[in-house]
Amino acid sequence: MNLDNFVLLNTESSGFLASLNDQVNLGDMIVTLLTFLLLLALLKKFAWGPLMGVMDKRAELIASEIETAEKNRMESEKMLAEQKAELKEASATAQSIVESARKQSETQSAEMIEAAREEVNRMKASAELEIATAKEKAVAAVREEFVSLSVLAASKVLEKEISEDDNRALIEETIVKAGEGR
């Protein structure tokens, strides 16, 4: 084949196609076309079709993965917000519990101190009363003892009969004197 073949067709020989074939190999043209179209059809069926299918499938997969990831992200964000709210609530509850416990303990301790103080006062009062009673008793006992001792001493010293009334007055006087002297 040379470029000379592309001059205008020489129509001297018999028939158009025959003269065309003298210039250009018609057989080659047909073979070229058939080979290429056959290759195109075969590759489409056995190579490009499946390959494109896989590429499309991958694109779909990626799209769905992105969608899922987006959904998951939104869900986790929602959950995070919920958790935060719950945490806030829980901490508020905890604080209120601590507060009430503190208050309760304060009132309790105040009550206990009050009770203790009352108890002490009561005990003090009763102790004072007891002491006073004991003192009086002791004074009375001493006084009685003194009287009888005095009577005994007087009767022993005097050894004489005096009237009951004089005796009595004398004793009383002595007692008073003794009381003052103590």
Add this chain to the structure above:
Amino acid sequence: MDHKDPEITLFENTMMPLTFNLSNVMMLIVTAAIVFIIAVVSTRKLALKPTGMQNFFEWIMDFVKGIIKSNMDWKTGGRFHVLGITLILFLFVANVLGLPMAIKVDGYLWWKSPTADPVVTLTLAAMVITLTQYYGIREKGFGGYGKGFFAPVAFLFPFNIIGEFASTLTLGLRLYGNIYAGEVLLGLLAGLMVSGPLGLIAGILPGMAWQGFSIFIGGIQSFIFVMLTMVYMSGKVVKNEEAA
């Protein structure tokens, strides 16, 4: 670079004789087989988490997707994805097949790049331009499709018609020219290298450099072919109001 093509003609002396360059036939089938085997082996075990060759093919798919998206919106252009991937792989393999070697048997050239033949590249280009016409009609209807030839102003109609054929020619010949020139230069360097010890020394470095560069050209030309395919396609498919 004097060689003969192993041609046979079927249906000789009938209304429709068909001449086959058996070298082209063989190389086209080899190209298609290589592309098919690589593609099927690479996509046999597909996983959602890609590894190895699957990564490479996904990269090619995304690359072609990028080409299409730079010309039209994906809703319109998605249907050309398969065409674009197949074209770019087929052309790249076809472009580089002739680089490692050329095999001649009894003066007949058997192993070469199939895209180093203008019939092959022009057939592919004509196929692409025909497809653009088909999708143009399908997308915009006959009215919209016909109106496209009178845009932007009516008197440009003949130029638009010529433009379609010019597109076909440039699309096919650009590819052919690049690959054929690469093979001619490689052939010359190879001839220099086998001419003698001095020739080997002189030719080995340029030969390696040119082979590397030819791989690059093969990739670039397949990319350009697919890119222009999508450019022409968008010119036909995209509605005028949306067209930039």
